[in-house]
Amino acid sequence: MPDYKDIKVIGFDADDTLWVNETFFRDAEAEFAQMLSQFETPNKIEQELFKMEIKNLPLYGYGVKGFVLSMVEMAIDLSNGTVSNEIMTKILDIGKRMLNEPVELLDGVEEVLEALSKKYKLIVATKGDLLDQERKLEKSNLLKYFHHIEVLSEKKEDNYSKLLKHLEIQPQHFLMIGNSLKSDVLPLINIGAKAVHVPFHTTWQFETVHNSPLSKTEFLTLKSLSDLKNYL
Structure with a gap:
């Protein structure tokens, strides 16, 4: 299992990680x-x-x-x-x-954020339309838990590296949590950060990874965000 003892900052994807999308x-x-x-x-x-x-x-x-x-x-x-x-x-x-859909938080999201925010600096790193994502974050009532919100045009290694550099975060101190292997796990492992995969019950086919180059020991897969409390 990956070691999270050096983690100082945790990033969360938004859509299908924090709420239904x-x-x-x-x-x-x-x-x-x-x-x-x-x-x-x-x-x-x-x-x-x-x-x-x-x-x-x-x-x-x-x-x-x-x-x-x-x-x-x-x-x-x-x-x-x-x-x-x-x-x-x-x-x-x-x-x-x-x-205009209401924001439907996934199970355990607020409890997890509240608990983790006492120990770690939390950020949102998501893709999508800026105005729409800002609107959803406002509706979610979760903004109070996050130090920084970043809406990225893409979620590739370069994008994450630039974000971490901008926020003065060393990759080894960063953990990303999201529902997409392609966007939230693989790029982070490749730049020396950590990642946790929390699959959503449906995934856009563009985000599907059929043959992951990573072994399951390089990242953690959880059924629910609530399970994070057993590892962090």
Whole structure:
């Protein structure tokens, strides 16, 4: 098991680590696919929408707004430009609804943050749209536990290294906790920090790692954030 005795700062991913997020995207995808089922099968629409999202990531980044723009573009493509104003309005409504969803904290989150904040400096390191993530953090009532909030355009080794340098944190003193092996675990291990993987019940396929180069001894996998109390 990894040794956490030198940890001074703990970073938390936000979406699907502190609160529910991916579920809203899956529901929106299904609704969108049904809405356009006159043009293609729902399964094919969801597959093509994912491809569109990945194509658009360099332009729009992560988050609801980029997702909605990809749905709009997909609707135009699927219908050969004949999609109705009614469907376009419904797509926009899906996005607005997603942005206004209540923040549903995952089990044990506040208790864990309250306990850890007495011993460690806590930060948020997440991806997504800045305005949306700030809104969710405000709604969550968790801001009081964090010394710093960072919304990253990507979560790769370079991004984490720059963040730690900016905050004057040595990698060996930093522990990252998140639901994504690709974004919250592998980059941290590679720069000499520690990581804890807390999987969410559903993961966006872009974040899926099929063959991890790490052994299970290099990071901890927990069923719930509440289990952290047994290790920190």
